[in-house]
Amino acid sequence: MTDTLDTLPTPCLILDRAILRRNVRRITERLKPADVQLRPHLKTAKSVEIGRMATAAFDGRITVSTLAEARYFAAGGFRDILYGVGIVPSKLPAVTAIRREGVNLRIVTDNLPVARAIADAAAAGDSFSVFIEIDSGAGRAGLPFPELPGLVDIGRVLHDAPNVELAGVMTHAGHSYHESTPAGIARVAEQERLAVVTAAETLRAAGLPCPIVSAGSTPTAMHARSFEGVTEMRPGVFVFNDLDQAGIGSCGAGDLALSVMASVIGHYPHRNQLLIDAGALALSKDISAQEFMPKAGYGFIKDAPVKDLAVVACSQEHGFVQADQPLPYDKLPIGSRVRIWPNHACITAAAYDRYHVVDSEESDGRTIVATYDRINGW
Amino acid sequence: MTDTLDTLPTPCLILDRAILRRNVRRITERLKPADVQLRPHLKTAKSVEIGRMATAAFDGRITVSTLAEARYFAAGGFRDILYGVGIVPSKLPAVTAIRREGVNLRIVTDNLPVARAIADAAAAGDSFSVFIEIDSGAGRAGLPFPELPGLVDIGRVLHDAPNVELAGVMTHAGHSYHESTPAGIARVAEQERLAVVTAAETLRAAGLPCPIVSAGSTPTAMHARSFEGVTEMRPGVFVFNDLDQAGIGSCGAGDLALSVMASVIGHYPHRNQLLIDAGALALSKDISAQEFMPKAGYGFIKDAPVKDLAVVACSQEHGFVQADQPLPYDKLPIGSRVRIWPNHACITAAAYDRYHVVDSEESDGRTIVATYDRINGW
Numbered sequence: 037m038t039d040t041l042d043t044l045p046t047p048c049l050i051l052d053r054a055i056l057r058r059n060v061r062r063i064t065e066r067l068k069p070a071d072v073q074l075r076p077h078l079k080t081a082k083s084v085e086i087g088r089m090a091t092a093a094f095d096g097r098i099t100v101s102t103l104a105e106a107r108y109f110a111a112g113g114f115r116d117i118l119y120g121v122g123i124v125p126s127k128l129p130a131v132t133a134i135r136r137e138g139v140n141l142r143i144v145t146d147n148l149p150v151a152r153a154i155a156d157a158a159a160a161g162d163s164f165s166v167f168i169e170i171d172s173g174a175g176r177a178g179l180p181f182p183e184l185p186g187l188v189d190i191g192r193v194l195h196d197a198p199n200v201e202l203a204g205v206m207t208h209a210g211h212s213y214h215e216s217t218p219a220g221i222a223r224v225a226e227q228e229r230l231a232v233v234t235a236a237e238t239l240r241a242a243g244l245p246c247p248i249v250s251a252g253s254t255p256t257a258m259h260a261r262s263f264e265g266v267t268e269m270r271p272g273v274f275v276f277n278d279l280d281q282a283g284i285g286s287c288g289a290g291d292l293a294l295s296v297m298a299s300v301i302g303h304y305p306h307r308n309q310l311l312i313d314a315g316a317l318a319l320s321k322d323i324s325a326q327e328f329m330p331k332a333g334y335g336f337i338k339d340a341p342v343k344d345l346a347v348v349a350c351s352q353e354h355g356f357v358q359a360d361q362p363l364p365y366d367k368l369p370i371g372s373r374v375r376i377w378p379n380h381a382c383i384t385a386a387a388y389d390r391y392h393v394v395d396s397e398e399s400d401g402r403t404i405v406a407t408y409d410r411i412n413g414w
Numbered sequence: 415m416t417d418t419l420d421t422l423p424t425p426c427l428i429l430d431r432a433i434l435r436r437n438v439r440r441i442t443e444r445l446k447p448a449d450v451q452l453r454p455h456l457k458t459a460k461s462v463e464i465g466r467m468a469t470a471a472f473d474g475r476i477t478v479s480t481l482a483e484a485r486y487f488a489a490g491g492f493r494d495i496l497y498g499v500g501i502v503p504s505k506l507p508a509v510t511a512i513r514r515e516g517v518n519l520r521i522v523t524d525n526l527p528v529a530r531a532i533a534d535a536a537a538a539g540d541s542f543s544v545f546i547e548i549d550s551g552a553g554r555a556g557l558p559f560p561e562l563p564g565l566v567d568i569g570r571v572l573h574d575a576p577n578v579e580l581a582g583v584m585t586h587a588g589h590s591y592h593e594s595t596p597a598g599i600a601r602v603a604e605q606e607r608l609a610v611v612t613a614a615e616t617l618r619a620a621g622l623p624c625p626i627v628s629a630g631s632t633p634t635a636m637h638a639r640s641f642e643g644v645t646e647m648r649p650g651v652f653v654f655n656d657l658d659q660a661g662i663g664s665c666g667a668g669d670l671a672l673s674v675m676a677s678v679i680g681h682y683p684h685r686n687q688l689l690i691d692a693g694a695l696a697l698s699k700d701i702s703a704q705e706f707m708p709k710a711g712y713g714f715i716k717d718a719p720v721k722d723l724a725v726v727a728c729s730q731e732h733g734f735v736q737a738d739q740p741l742p743y744d745k746l747p748i749g750s751r752v753r754i755w756p757n758h759a760c761i762t763a764a765a766y767d768r769y770h771v772v773d774s775e776e777s778d779g780r781t782i783v784a785t786y787d788r789i790n791g792w
Binding site: 045046047048079101102103121122123124125126127130146147149150153175176177180210299300301302303304306307311313316317318320321322323351352353354356369370371382383386387388389412413414 | 423424425426457479480481499500501502503504505508524525527528531553554555558588677678679680681682684685689691694695696698699700701729730731732734747748749760761764765766767790791792
């Protein structure tokens, strides 16, 4: 018997494929005319099926955030994979094992001793493809722009090492998540572009190669006014979108492809609340969206019978649902099902081993038309 | 070759079995003299091995928070399992499937329509064992004390149904987590005891059975001054403890059995930070401990070379580590390993499929002496 939204055990993760396809189409239409490749960050989707859909219009390059993802996507046929978290020497043998399968698993550093360790490992016979990471203002990893301290030294150590390809420079404008207008995001996008293009030019001026100039977050990919000098973008959450992205204006309210389905398990009229069977594990404790959407809690209820019905608190397997006005308990009886828009899709999805796929265009949006697996862990 | 803390891939979850055993011994020594059974809430550990250790001195009854846990522990030989999240009718067939394997999987409700649905399902031939949930002040699930609205009606529907056992009453004083002194926790523990014992007496006064009177959280199990009338306690996090428990005084600093091991992946002296490869997924975004330990961030670094070295921010796979004083980068070189005390162990552990077990008494505390699996998902 085919499952539907009425028969799946709760909590579970529901993906609307029609919205996913629209989201992919939108980013494709942004990047294609600018002749920029998409290297989607599949840390969000962690799914071979979704990776294939996201890259269908491009050359198949992808980004991952763990070696477990690298192995999984390699097994799924992807051949150009950037492992986007700063490498440490103890992980090089695992990188080599994947590269020996014919996969160009590329790595990242912003550190001279690590560059030397890569050169040493390469001298022993292993080959590597390495990006240098640039901090374009997010204050996370990378050589801070505009100083770019040590950039050329790191580039030279890598380029001079036998069996090492200096693949290029990469950055991630994570601070775009703290802007809430297209103009604000566009300003961050320009910082991101300027930082990574300047780094590339600095390497080239020193006689070093820099074939790939890689930037990107979902907000900057959506709102950048220029990609000049950038060769690829690495947005991740664009495939699903979430309340956080809606709050900052990266997407519209109809662009959220992912939801958690839960059952109503208790009515508490004396405190105007109800409980659902999706709590801290099913939704995550990420509250990013509250920055620009204070009532988002741990997620808004989709198609709710009252305004701003949200999960306002979570314990491990209980979600507390509340609104400003009296709850219409008759419309949300015990055992009825609700869908929650995730606050931050990347973190919420990580609790699940699969997507239950519906399609609101090709099907009725309630029948499960496919199941996609996911790779979690490290 | 035997793995050690120096060879495991990071991030990973490390469990010190010696501390776990001490934690189990401590709760055993609290409950045994009071003739109270331990029904540990295995939503924290989600491990058959740990479940066996926790119940070794008792009769083997346990609590779980998902049907996936119920199936897993049933397969592991446990025969008296309380599924502690309010049941909905659509889950009854899954409960029955487990019960038919010879497992007394007990369920919970606080709702008359659900009690009637259970009675209806039982009339069709399935048997059930049901607890009525009481809200002793936490404001989560349960009939609120002291009103206990509908308690006897629910009890009577269940007791009168063929094939249904009214197993008793249960409560969880989750508000004990917001006290930070033994006296404060003891006060909550007394509320918890009074609420559930009063509910039991109310049922008995109405001529209904109430064999099991179940209470418990780790703080109240540790600090209750009386268990009179309570027949079992259901603490969960006591097996591991965490910064949250240390902050409220449920345990001491030496009682934390669980840590996340991560690698230092970047140095950022211009902002007095370093990065590790454990972020929002490896640590969780739970910040419960900050209520009484404002500097805990997403976790303190164990055995740190400077005071209050903590993970102060997280993105998906990056943890930002900082302290009030200058970081001694020479003592934390790139590639070196740190262990992070989790803020809230139950939520952190849920990202991992296994525990790497060390033993700081029977072994050197660095050699992996065992691996325990975990059951995640639903």
